[in-house]
Structures are given as C-alpha cells and as structure tokens.
Amino acid sequence: MLINCPYCGPRDLAEFVVNGEAIARPDVDGDFDGPDIRAAFAEAVYLRDNPAGLHREHWFHSAGCQSWLLVERDTRTHEIVKVEATREPERAP
C-alpha cells in the first residue's frame, strides 16, 4: 500500500501509523462537567461510523515528515482516494 504524502511523495505503508477514523473535537462551550458536554465528548471519543466503503481517517507519517494526514480510503478495497495534510482540527459535522 502506497500513501501519497503531500510533503514526501508516495511512501510505503510501513512509514505510517494509523490512528483510525477522523473525528472532530466537539465544538462546544459551557459547563464541561455538565451532562450534555460529557455526552458529546463520550460520543466523539467512543463512537464510530465504521463504514464499509469510503472512510476518512487520520494517519501519521511517523518515519517521514511526521505530519498528520487526512486519508480518504475505501475500507472494502483499501484503495486510497485522497490524501491531504491536516493542520486544523477536524470540524465536527
């Protein structure tokens, strides 16, 4: 599997570490110990879409430029559709 790092070019799978599904830090404000925000964080930390199909994931180029990448990949075929650098936190939908 080759991943086209936007900084380093196409590199082998072995140079990367997978974090998993790209999730956003909940865009919330208020009482962080209150039930609503706790529920929002629990959902963000623990629940996943986990689709069979196109999937947006966070990968880390550990043996290369050490950038965090947003990779769109088909989990049925492992085909990589898009790779972008991500310097902004993912926006919650």
Added chain:
Amino acid sequence: MTFSGFELLKNALNGQTGWTPHWRKAQPKASYDVIIIGGGGHGLATAHYLAKEFGIRNVAVIEKGWIGSGNAGRNTTIIRSNYLLAGNIPFYELGMKLWEGLEQDLNYNAMVSQRGVLNLYHTDGQRDAFARRGNAMRLHGVDAELLDREGVKTMAPYLDFDNARFPVQGGLLQRRGGTARHDGVVWGYARAADKRGVDIVENCEVTGLRQENGKIIGVETTKGFIGAKRVGVSVAGNSSRVASLAGLRLPIECHALQAFVSESLKPVIDCVVTFGAGHFYISQSDKGSLVFGGDLDPYPSYAQRGSLAIFSDVAENAIALMPMLGRLRILRSWGGLVDMSMDGSPIIDKTPIDGLFFNGAWCYGGFKATPAAGFCFAHLIAKGEPHPAAAAYRFDRFASGNVIDEKGVGPSPNLH
C-alpha cells in the same frame, strides 16, 4: 438421530445410507418470537440455548451466506479462560465449563482438545505480570500454573531457549485450555438447535430493521419481511453495518486479522504456545498443520484479507521463537473481520430500541467465547436481564468510565 456407536455399526452394515442432514435448509415463516441475525458460532449457540435452556423454540437464525462462513470459519481454534480482569474471568470460565461439556450436550464431535495453553515469559517483569494474572485466575477458582524454564522445556523442548534477545524464562500455563474444531462447533450447534425446532435460514441477508414506536417489529431481508417480537444481532465483523440499519453508532472499528496454516507435519507441538516478546501464537491441528497468527492489520478494513507487512511480521515472530519454522511451507493464509472495541472487551447488551439486542465487539477473542456468549445472549433475550457473568459487557461502560481494558491502552481499537 442421535450419534452413537450403534449408529456407526448400523450404517457400516447398510452402506452408509442411514445418515440424515444435520439441519433443515429452512425457508422463513412470516414471523417468529425471536430472530437471531447472524449464523456464526455465537448466533447458532444463542439459538440452541434459547431452545434448550429457556424454552423458546419459535426462533429463526438468519444468515446472509452459509452458516459459519464468517469468523467462525476463520479463527485459530483456541479456547481458554486465562484473563486478568474481574469483568472477564467469570465469563470466560463459564465458557470453559461449557466447552468441557459441549460434545455431550450437543451429541456432536467438536474435537474439544484440552491440550493446555502456555503463555511464555521472557523477562522478570513479565514473569511478575503473568504471576499476577495467574493469581487473579486462581482467586476466581480457575486453574493456572507458573512454570519455570525447566518446566517449559519439559512441555515444549523445541523452543529457542537460549535466544539472546528473547530467552525463554518460563510460562503461565492453563492446562484446561486448548483447541476445538471451529466448523464442528458451528455444525453441532446448528444440528442441536434445528432438532428443537429452530429454523436456520441461509442465503438470506438482512437489509433493514423495522421499528414501530421505538420497538422492533421485524427484519427486512432479501427473502422479504419477517416479523419478530425480539431480534438479536450477532454479526461480528458487520456489527456497525447492521446497527446502522437502526440508526445506531457503535464503539467499534473493524480490522482484518490474518491466520496461517503450514504444510502437514508429524506431531511436533502438542499444546498452544504464545510468544511473550511479540504477538504470536501457534498450535498444531489434527491434520498436522501448524496453525498460527499474530497482530491485527492496523487500518480499518472490511476486505477480509490482510497486508504482506503483517504476514512478514508474523513470520519474524515465528522464527524468533522456533527457528525450525523457517523451513516450513505455508499452505494457506486468510483474513477474518474483527470488531475491535474501545477497550478490547465485548458487548452483550440491550440497545436503545425496545426488543433489539446486541452481541458483538469480540475483537479477536470471539471463538473461545462461543458457548458463553451464546448462553449469556440467550439469557438476555429470554429474560431481558444480563446473565451475571456478562453483567459488565454493557454499552454504557465507556461513558461511565467502567471500561474493561486488559491491555490498558485506552480508546484506540487497533491497539487492543
């Protein structure tokens, strides 16, 4: 028909013409009391215990392919109850006791072989960690022995004891652990359930979960709508896909787990051995093949095949532990699709939808749990309350901080 020595003799004399199919290829009725989605080991075991223990026989098992074609047909056959945490030990030990009586219960040869599971340790620190786990097991009444180097040499003389990087110092042994023939387990449960009136419907995929006023009323399938009062989802590897039919998101990420078999050999490994300095485990099947595996593939996948990088890693582990394995030819390799959860432990729980129950998140440990998961899921469906041994396997344990994290790596599914 009950299998017995008498039946063998009778059929030897009548040209083997008296054997009957082990289960009916049922067509679905209009409705059932309970539908189990998923005809793997867990789903069929659930149907068997619903019928046998809880008297609920108006049950259908709906399977999209042929029964046992998922992870039940792809695992490395290991059975054991050598866990560390209090949330896990009673459950897996319930399972171990069910394994011990399984072939009598099912009247079926599932080749349950209690040949011993030996976890090797290679450092003083690891020895102490394994002693801790062995003591935790013994506190729950489960057998565990800590062997020293000489003890391991007696059991497994073929290991590389003096390897400079990974010297074998000893091992934690569960003598009652071992292996069972995965296909035999599936077929045995199918036959026993069918005998009690459970319909096993193959080649029937669930495409929708129909609800009315927050309550499940049945399933849409490729063979039409089938009504049900209660529905149990037991489709490890497809849990998120089926749950999404009810609008539910799960604390699960799917990964491929690879396994390998070698060419057949004369008996050489007579127990299950796990490597303490890497992730690798090996045993020998009754056909003579060495059956082994190692780490997960690290990226989410539904492809049921893994990468060469992991294959290479498993081979390195194998040769570090037993250099003789370097001479073997690999006959076959394959991948299964595992539900990795956010703490590495399973879920057997109700869902927010009345009448819809879930059994999944088994990570790579589902096969050994087959009898206990079936029993506890049947208990939950029949009584509406969890079995005490599975009481901690709930969805809400994540938000409430009661995770059962044997490895202690937190909410990273691919690290468990």
